[in-house]
Amino acid sequence: MNIKMNQILRILCCSSILCGISQLGHTEDTLSEINFEFSGTVRAWACGVMDSESQKIINLGRHSTKNLSSFGDRSLTVAIPFSLSNCPPNGTVNITITGAKDSNNNELLALDNIIVNGKNPAKNIAIEISDQNKKRIPIGTKTTGLKSDATGNLSTILYANYIVTKSQVEVGIANSKMQFTIEYE
Structure with a gap:
C-alpha cells in the first residue's frame, strides 16, 4: 500500500510541476502587455448668473397715465443685461421666467399688491418681459x-416695460418681483 501511495504522490507532484511549466510556457507566448491609464472629471455644471448680478433692481421709471391710458399701451422698454457662467461649453441654455401672473393677462408679471410708504399699488397695469x-x-x-x-459663458439681454391690461389705469406704486430658472444641455 505504501508503494502505491508513493506512486500516486509522485504522479500528483509530476502533474503539478507539468501544469506549472505549462502555465509558464503560456505566459512566455504573450507578445506584449498593454497598460491603459484613465483620467477625467465628473462635474455637475453650475450654470448660473454671476454673483455680481444675482440681485438686480430694475428701475422702470416714472410714467404718466396720459401715456398709459388705453388697453395695450406700453412704456419704453428697459434693458436687463445679465451674464451666466460655468455653463457647459457650447451648450444650449434655456431660462424660464417665474413670478406672480397678472389676473387680466397671465402672460404678464403682476404688480405687487402692497402699500408702500402709504402709497397704494397701481391698478390695471402689469410688466411685460x-x-x-x-x-x-x-x-x-x-x-x-x-x-x-466655448468657455461656458453666456451674455444676453432681456427687456421689461409696463403694459396696460385694462382701461382706466389707477396711479400708484408699480413694483414686482421675478425669478428665473436655468436649464442647460
Missing part, C-alpha cells in the same frame, strides 16, 4: 436657443 429680440416671454414659459460660448 421680452427676450433679446424684444419678443414677449410669457411668464412660466421656457425660452429656447441661448448658446454658451
Whole structure:
C-alpha cells in the first residue's frame, strides 16, 4: 500500500510541476502587455448668473397715465443685461421666467399688491418681459436657443416695460418681483 501511495504522490507532484511549466510556457507566448491609464472629471455644471448680478433692481421709471391710458399701451422698454457662467461649453441654455401672473393677462408679471410708504399699488397695469429680440416671454414659459460660448459663458439681454391690461389705469406704486430658472444641455 505504501508503494502505491508513493506512486500516486509522485504522479500528483509530476502533474503539478507539468501544469506549472505549462502555465509558464503560456505566459512566455504573450507578445506584449498593454497598460491603459484613465483620467477625467465628473462635474455637475453650475450654470448660473454671476454673483455680481444675482440681485438686480430694475428701475422702470416714472410714467404718466396720459401715456398709459388705453388697453395695450406700453412704456419704453428697459434693458436687463445679465451674464451666466460655468455653463457647459457650447451648450444650449434655456431660462424660464417665474413670478406672480397678472389676473387680466397671465402672460404678464403682476404688480405687487402692497402699500408702500402709504402709497397704494397701481391698478390695471402689469410688466411685460421680452427676450433679446424684444419678443414677449410669457411668464412660466421656457425660452429656447441661448448658446454658451466655448468657455461656458453666456451674455444676453432681456427687456421689461409696463403694459396696460385694462382701461382706466389707477396711479400708484408699480413694483414686482421675478425669478428665473436655468436649464442647460
